[in-house]
Amino acid sequence: MKIILTQEVSGLGAPGDIVEVKDGYGRNYLLPQGFAIAWTKGAEKQVSLIKRARAAREIRDLGHANEVKDQLEGLKVSLKARAGDGGRLFGSVTPAEIVDAVRAAGGPSLDRRRLELPGHIKSTGAYPVRIKLHPEVTASFNLNVVAA
Structure with missing residues (x-):
């Protein structure tokens, strides 16, 4: 087909x-x-x-993708979410929320569809997040989810 x-x-x-x-x-x-x-x-x-x-x-070229990668890997991204006792979130963290948190932390504007999450984020803590910027370039950064 x-x-x-x-x-x-x-x-x-x-x-x-x-x-x-x-x-x-x-x-x-x-x-x-x-x-x-x-x-x-x-x-x-x-x-x-x-x-x-x-x-x-789209990221313009390989050089631009490497610039964005350097910018992302030196970034401290923190996301506040409503949580109950024991750090369990009410719902889960979405890729759109992560993109907004990166932008709020001073990072570049990203495409939420290119994020690779380590499963569903449903509790507070630190999580590794990867993003495919270019076919040859993948950046990763740590997302710290804290209770609001």
Whole structure:
């Protein structure tokens, strides 16, 4: 089955890529979740719009990705969240909250979809967070979740 990705799917491709996948994977997962659209000649014209939007928020080049990596790795990121007794959070920490915390700590503006979390963050403490800035550059920083 030929599809056009509308969001980044790890191990498969980036938005705007035309990929060939197994019928069941495309029909039962990628299409219903909104990660892809079925390939047609008309839909292929939308690929240019998706790629143009991706280029606007993409890290410009390898040098820029390394600059952002250096900036992130020297950053102390702290996030306040409501917690109960024992440090258990009411809910969990979302990637959007992490991106806002990085920006509040003086870091660069990041794309929340590129964050790689160590599972669900549901309690206070320090957590390693990785972000894929460029196909060749991955940065990591520590996120400190504290009770509000």
